[in-house]
């Protein structure tokens with residue numbers, strides 16, 4: 591029997607097949623229009639994804655990156671709550687369902703999955719792509735508008751990825767409150783920009799006020815030590831570039847780095863990282879410099895040298911976004 595295809599690969603293949611069905615210039619033109627749209631003032635009144643070509647372009651261009659970013663956030667949740675597996679998942683503003691794929695990559699197997707979005711073409715394409723993932727064949731794709739009256743059915747996990755950006759302040763608050771009321775675990779991902787980080791912090795504060803605690807990336811649930819306007823907390827995920835990326839963006843690199851900000855909040859007993867590496871580690875001769883967000887609510891730089899033995903080896907392997915020190919391997 592053939593080994594099952596990992597979700598990231600199954601998603602890539604499925605998107606490549608869809609693109610094959612479009613005239614080459616059409617997808618690139620749709621992506622260029624979408625990029626212009628997202629750069630400008632994102633409309634909050636009408637769906638941006640209007641038809642199938644828009645949605646294929648969006649999916650092919652953005653889903654692999656969204657998948658990697660959400661997957662990173664979910665792995666941080668799984669590390670903080672290791673004995674837990676969500677039995678149900680609701681993806682709000684889920685579009686073509688990238689986050690549902692990421693959930694199946696973190697916790698394989700079937701569960702009750704619901705994707706809510708107001709854009710019917712996105713839901714339809716999401717359902718079509720999900721046919722390539724056995725864990726998603728039972729997913730429900732429902733049309734729903736995020737607004738002040740939003741209420742969500744109880745579920746184990748709510749994901750909200752790259753959605754807050756498209757909502758008014760009032761609707762962002764309604765969504766975060768509804769997620770906090772519906773689920774013991776909420777994962778929010780936004781672009782890794784100062785504005786994306788600001789929306790994540792706004793949501794983080796609201797989730798803490800609703801009684802959840804922070805499982806990742808922060809080592810604590812107190813206020814973020816970053817001074818607003820001076821810096822922003824974000825991470826990076828490596829994404830294999832598709833031929834569509836090369837067509838739209840040019841360049842020859844086989845990958846690009848998706849920058850994202852995120853927060854994972856939960857009511858479950860969680861063990862957040864002792865501290866988190868918040869910049870790319872700087873490797874010097876005989877030493878590694880790590881910028882950490884620490885459990886005592888401070889940002890601090892630590893230097894790990896050869897004299898630290900195994901810890902030095904771990905520091906050389908450490909990556910931006912990792913917990914520090916790394917968790918001990920299972921006995």
Ligand SMILES: C[S@@+](CC[C@H](N)C(=O)[O-])C[C@H]1O[C@@H](n2cnc3c(N)ncnc32)[C@H](O)[C@@H]1O
Pocket residue numbers: 637638639652653656682683684685686687688689706707708709712734735736737750751752753756757761
């Ligand atoms: C940038 S896309 C992200 C889609 C998906 N979560 C992902 O990460 O790939 C934003 C999604 O939010 C949906 N959306 C925006 N405003 C909405 C609203 N008021 N009600 C429901 N869905 C909304 C859009 O239709 C779109 O699918």
